[in-house]
Amino acid sequence: MKKLLLLLLLFFSLFSFSQKKKKDTVPQPKWKIHGRFAFVFNQSSFTNWASGGQNTVAGNINVNYDFNYKKKNVNWDSRLLTGYGLSYITNEGYRKTDDRFELNTLFGFRTGKYWFFSFIGNFRTQYTDGFNYKTEPNTLVSEFLSPAYLTFGPGMLWKKSDDFNFNIAPATARYTLVSDAFSGRFGVENGKNTAFSLGFNLSGYFKFTMAKNIEMENILTLYTDYLSNIGNIDVDYLTNIRFKVNKHIKMLMTFHLIMDDDASSKLQFRQLFGLGLNYSFHQKVTY
Numbered sequence: 098m099k100k101l102l103l104l105l106l107l108f109f110s111l112f113s114f115s116q117k118k119k120k121d122t123v124p125q126p127k128w129k130i131h132g133r134f135a136f137v138f139n140q141s142s143f144t145n146w147a148s149g150g151q152n153t154v155a156g157n158i159n160v161n162y163d164f165n166y167k168k169k170n171v172n173w174d175s176r177l178l179t180g181y182g183l184s185y186i187t188n189e190g191y192r193k194t195d196d197r198f199e200l201n202t203l204f205g206f207r208t209g210k211y212w213f214f215s216f217i218g219n220f221r222t223q224y225t226d227g228f229n230y231k232t233e234p235n236t237l238v239s240e241f242l243s244p245a246y247l248t249f250g251p252g253m254l255w256k257k258s259d260d261f262n263f264n265i266a267p268a269t270a271r272y273t274l275v276s277d278a279f280s281g282r283f284g285v286e287n288g289k290n291t292a293f294s295l296g297f298n299l300s301g302y303f304k305f306t307m308a309k310n311i312e313m314e315n316i317l318t319l320y321t322d323y324l325s326n327i328g329n330i331d332v333d334y335l336t337n338i339r340f341k342v343n344k345h346i347k348m349l350m351t352f353h354l355i356m357d358d359d360a361s362s363k364l365q366f367r368q369l370f371g372l373g374l375n376y377s378f379h380q381k382v383t384y
Contacts, residue, residue, distance in 0.1 A: 125384075129165040129259075132379035134158075137182075137349050137371040157182035157195050157369060162379075165259060170207035172256065175200070181224060182369075192230060195369070196223040203264060205254040215254035217266055217300065219318075221246050237278075244283040244360070245274040248320075250298065263301035270295055271320065273359070284359030296322040310341040332356040349373045 137157040162177040182195030199221040205213030222245035228235040252266030273284050273292040281287035284294075297320070304314040314337040321330045333355050340348040348371070355365040 125167065126382045127166065127168055128381070128383035129163070130379060130381045130383075131163045131377065133161045134376045134378055135161075135347075135349070135373050137369065137373040139371040151189075152187045153184055155182065155184035155194060155371075157371070172205040172207065172213055172254075173203070174205075174259070175202040177201075193225065193227065195367070196225060196227065198222050198224060203254065205256065211255050211257055213254040213256060215252045215264055215266070217248070217250060217252060217264055217269070217298070219246070219248040240276065240278070242274060243276040243279045244285075247272045247274065248298065252298070260304040261302070263299065266298040266300075268295065269298035269320070271322075294322040294324055296320055296324070307338070311338070312341075313338050326358070329358060330356070331358075345375055347373050347375050 135158070137159070139155050141151075141153045157180060159180040160177070161179075164173075164175040166173040178197065178199040178201070180195050180197045182193065184192050184194050186192060200219070202218045203215060204217075205215040207213050222242050223239060224241060226237055226241075227239035229238050248269060248271045250266045250269035252264050252269070254262065254264045256262035271294045273294070275283055275285050275290055277290065279285070280289060283292075285292040299317075299319040301317045302315070304312060307313050316335045318333040319330055321328065334353070336352045338350040340350075342348065349369065351367070351369040353365075353367040357365070
């Protein structure tokens with residue numbers, strides 16, 4: 098009887114050890130790559146409508162690419178955000194509704210459970226000319242690489258997961274680039290094509306599930322310049338709310354808020370709502 102009990106005890110000990118070992122040796126992905134394409138369409142049509150209205154057709158194309166690398170104490174996340182949108186309004190023609198190219202990279206070396214020494218890089222601009230449609234004739238207010246912003250600097254990253262993290266960079270350099278046509282604007286002095294600033298940068302990312310088939314994504318960047326307008330904070334806050342209909346169809350709500358005195362003295366706000374076609378064209382996990 099004692100031998101039987103001893104054998105049972107040995108069996109359960111070995112079983113428990115093997116289960117623990119199996120759990121501890123589950124491979125962790127080294128590379129996670131995900132490319133997503135989205136097309137959002139909305140349309141309004143009026144025929145003999147008593148209260149009036151203009152026929153409009155609008156479409157937005159967005160391409161997002163995520164690259165996540167993890168190995169031991171190294172964490173490297175890069176994200177490409179790019180989009181373009183047009184609307185057609187009867188009697189007024191085509192108008193640009195969205196124009197964005199932004200590349201973010203964040204390298205971290207682990208120093209604690211959730212903390213990393215980090216280095217950030219960001220580049221953003223637009224693809225095509227932008228106009229002020231309130232003037233006649235329409236006034237050119239921006240163009241490709243005018244303005245363009247290059248930001249980089251060391252800091253500390255707190256990262257709990259790919260869906261929840263923030264980075265503090267107290268010595269961040271930022272270059273503002275413009276063409277000759279826009280010299281003297283966007284914070285660049287007359288006769289120059291670049292402006293340099295050194296400041297404090299705080300960036301954060303938070304994505305969570307609000308309800309079944311509804312997720313909310315928040316991207317926030319705050320920046321203040323030590324060299325001029327100390328205490329003035331530039332804000333860039335983007336919120337995406339996605340309602341999943343099925344694997345490829347989603348309803349999308351986007352709210353984009355920008356406060357930047359060098360670009361505009363007024364609050365900039367963009368809102369988008371529509372039914373979208375979503376497709377993951379590149380999804381790969383490497384161990």
